[in-house]
Amino acid sequence: MEEINNIEVVPCTESDYLKPFRVHYNQNGTKKSWDFMRTHDSVSVLIFNTSSHCFVLVKQFRPAVYMCEWERNKTQPPQSAEKTEEGTAEAAVPESQEDQSASEKEGSSAWPAATAGITYELCAGLVDKPNCSLEEIARQEVLEECGYDVPASKLKRITSYRSGVGVTGAKQTMFYAEVSDDNCVSAGGGEPLEGELIEVVKVPLHEAMTFAYDERIPKTMGVIFSFIWFHNNMSPKYKISTNV
Amino acid sequence: MEEINNIEVVPCTESDYLKPFRVHYNQNGTKKSWDFMRTHDSVSVLIFNTSSHCFVLVKQFRPAVYMCEWERNKTQPPQSAEKTEEGTAEAAVPESQEDQSASEKEGSSAWPAATAGITYELCAGLVDKPNCSLEEIARQEVLEECGYDVPASKLKRITSYRSGVGVTGAKQTMFYAEVSDDNCVSAGGGEPLEGELIEVVKVPLHEAMTFAYDERIPKTMGVIFSFIWFHNNMSPKYKISTNV
Numbered sequence: 001m002e003e004i005n006n007i008e009v010v011p012c013t014e015s016d017y018l019k020p021f022r023v024h025y026n027q028n029g030t031k032k033s034w035d036f037m038r039t040h041d042s043v044s045v046l047i048f049n050t051s052s053h054c055f056v057l058v059k060q061f062r063p064a065v066y067m068c069e070w071e072r073n074k075t076q077p078p079q080s081a082e083k084t085e086e087g088t089a090e091a092a093v094p095e096s097q098e099d100q101s102a103s104e105k106e107g108s109s110a111w112p113a114a115t116a117g118i119t120y121e122l123c124a125g126l127v128d129k130p131n132c133s134l135e136e137i138a139r140q141e142v143l144e145e146c147g148y149d150v151p152a153s154k155l156k157r158i159t160s161y162r163s164g165v166g167v168t169g170a171k172q173t174m175f176y177a178e179v180s181d182d183n184c185v186s187a188g189g190g191e192p193l194e195g196e197l198i199e200v201v202k203v204p205l206h207e208a209m210t211f212a213y214d215e216r217i218p219k220t221m222g223v224i225f226s227f228i229w230f231h232n233n234m235s236p237k238y239k240i241s242t243n244v
Numbered sequence: 245m246e247e248i249n250n251i252e253v254v255p256c257t258e259s260d261y262l263k264p265f266r267v268h269y270n271q272n273g274t275k276k277s278w279d280f281m282r283t284h285d286s287v288s289v290l291i292f293n294t295s296s297h298c299f300v301l302v303k304q305f306r307p308a309v310y311m312c313e314w315e316r317n318k319t320q321p322p323q324s325a326e327k328t329e330e331g332t333a334e335a336a337v338p339e340s341q342e343d344q345s346a347s348e349k350e351g352s353s354a355w356p357a358a359t360a361g362i363t364y365e366l367c368a369g370l371v372d373k374p375n376c377s378l379e380e381i382a383r384q385e386v387l388e389e390c391g392y393d394v395p396a397s398k399l400k401r402i403t404s405y406r407s408g409v410g411v412t413g414a415k416q417t418m419f420y421a422e423v424s425d426d427n428c429v430s431a432g433g434g435e436p437l438e439g440e441l442i443e444v445v446k447v448p449l450h451e452a453m454t455f456a457y458d459e460r461i462p463k464t465m466g467v468i469f470s471f472i473w474f475h476n477n478m479s480p481k482y483k484i485s486t487n488v
Contacts, residue, residue, distance in 0.1 A: 003272050012264035015279040018411065020256035020264070023307050027441060028247050034307035035259040037411070038315065063267050063278035065406055065413030071282065119409050159457050161465040162309055164408065165363050167262065167281070169309030172465075197271060213403050221405045221416075225469040228476065 002061045002197075004114040009067070039168040043138040043175060044124040046158070046226035047146060051181035053238065054202035055230075056146050057120050057223065058190075061197065065218070066117025073112055120201065120219040122174075122226060138175045146200050147188030148179040158229055174226060176234075205238065246305045246441075248358040253311070283412040287382040287419060288368040290402070290470035291390060295425035297482065298446035299474075300390050301364050301467065302434075305441065309462070310361025317356050364445065364463040366418070366470060382419045390444050391432030392423040402473055418470060420478075449482065 012018065024033045047056035125141035127134065135152040142148050155175040163172040190198035203211050211217060212227040256262065268277045291300035369385035371378065379396040386392050399419040407416040434442035447455050455461060456471040 004269055006268070006270040006275075008268045010266050010268070012266040012279050015264055015266070017279045018262075018264045018281065020259055020262045021311070022254050022256040022259070023311060024250070024252045024254070025248055025307065026250040027305060030441075031250075032307075035256050035261045036308035036311055037262065038311070039411070041312075041316075061271060062406075062409045062413055063269065063276075064280035064411060065409055067265070067267060067280055067282070068285075068413035068415065072285075117413070119406055121409060159468065160459050161463055161468060162306075162363055163465070165306045165309055165365060165464060167283070167308060167411065169306055169312035169361070171312065197274075215404050219405055220409060221407070221465050221469055224403060224405060225465055225472070228469070228472050232472065232476070 002114045002118065004061065004066070004117070007111055035167075037168050039164075039170045040126040040128045041171045041173075042124055042126050042163060043134050043141065043173050044122040044222050044226075045138050045142055045155070045175045045177050046230065047123055047142060047148065047177050047179055048205075048230065048234070049148075049179050049181065049202065050238075052202065053205045055205070055208060055227065056123070056148070056179070057201050057203060058123055058145050058188075059118060059120050059199040059201045060190075061114065061117050062119050063117060065119055066112070066114075069112050069116035070110075073110055118218065120217060120223055122220065122222045124172075124222070134173050135175070138173075138177070142177055142179070143185070143188075145188050145190050145198055147186040148177070148183045149185045150177055150179055150183050154178065158226065172222075174222065176226075176230070205235075246358045246362065248305065248310070248361070251355055279411075281412050283408075283414045284370040284372045285415045285417075286368055286370050286407060287378050287385065287417050288366040288466050288470075289382050289386055289399070289419045289421050290366055290474065291386060291392065291421050291423055292449075292474065292478070293392075293423050293425065293446065296446065297449045299449065299452060299471065300367070300392070300423070301445050301447060302367055302389050302432075303362060303364050303443040303445045304434075305358065305361045306363050307361060309363055310356070310358075313356050313360035314354075317354060362462065364461060364467055366464065366466045368416075368466075378417050379419070382417075382421070386421055386423070387429070387432075389432050389434050389442055391430040392421070392427045393429045394421055394423055394427050398422065402470065416466075418466065420470075420474070449479075 019038050020035055021038060022033055022035050026032070049056055123141050123145045125137055127137055129137060133152065135155045138155050139150065139152040142150060155177050158174040158176050160171055160173040163170050188198065188200045208227045209231060212224045263282050264279055265282060266277055266279050268275070270276070293300055367385050367389045369381055371381055373381060377396065379399045382399050383394065383396040386394060399421050402418040402420050404415055404417040407414050432442065432444045452471045453475060456468045
């Protein structure tokens, strides 16, 4: 259980991570403009452990997800189930939110439980090393985040797509990596120096499709898509029902 | 073919659409902070036309995707295939990009073809009407963007997931809508007053899986995932091979 407290939200006037730009252009003769953010492309990796017949995912506290849940709690009446899980988030009144309405201020002390910000995701990383292939970047993420050391040549490309089309237009390439317990060289967990606090979790193959479609388990679309991709393309190899 | 020209990029100091915030917090006793953006949740809809046995998608010019391709072209040697498609983008030198490096400035006049910014997506929209159910918002988007008038009760919920976990933490709920030619009441195309220039396109069911995995066709993960979902869950009903 993550312990999240002393939460404070402030407007962000300058950021090393969020750099908004505006593009003006003519589309079919009509003058238009669009605000967007520059970002890096990314890779994600579906990891399957052939020793334990489990998928290997990462689980972490995502501040942006947590803040999104906080917003939802302010504007909607409290709901049971998901929202009442035990958590350790402590109340703290945000400062300097000059653009917040009175009603938003009233609700700002009701921080949801820390679990509201936790998501299950594929192992993933940004393409921010110019001389590395996508496979090499994916290999490094599998090692750093999940602790498995596999050669880049063993990464199978699944497909690519736009991970965002409104604010960012970045491309994500998804890979599939088969690992075994023999490849496990560390506990993973990300780079603490980069502030990563990542928990490595295993989802047994026979529970995967139930996991994928259980909306009570917060996750990215990549988890759902890749589990179904495996079911359609790899399951026969393992002669195991994935319980669809 | 979209005609995109007179392109100019400027830093965006204030935006109605991009509002960066910073959250400070303690995670397991460690002081951390994270920059994020507030955004609305969204809905997306896989539309299947039972008269023509086609999926109905939207196709539009996405400035953020276009700018991402421009970045890629600057840092990588030109590639053939995708990059040399005929296009109408005209060169224009961006102004006020004070934070650009010299090498970036050199490449800035090489705008890619307009096709570089065009993506195929599911019909989708933001959840920005507080008194509307997700189904009702989805229904409105199907009508506005694609021209089909179907009751909200005919929308089947597929699942939900986080559409972003780094910058935004928004939730997207995906629906499935069966429509027929009888439901078609307009050409769709979005709200011109909101600046939407959307082309409605049909993908025949028997071509869907080839379309989904063809990386030369720029698309969102939602298109790929939903086509596979249909293949696994709905295809038997239509007794048609989807050519996997």
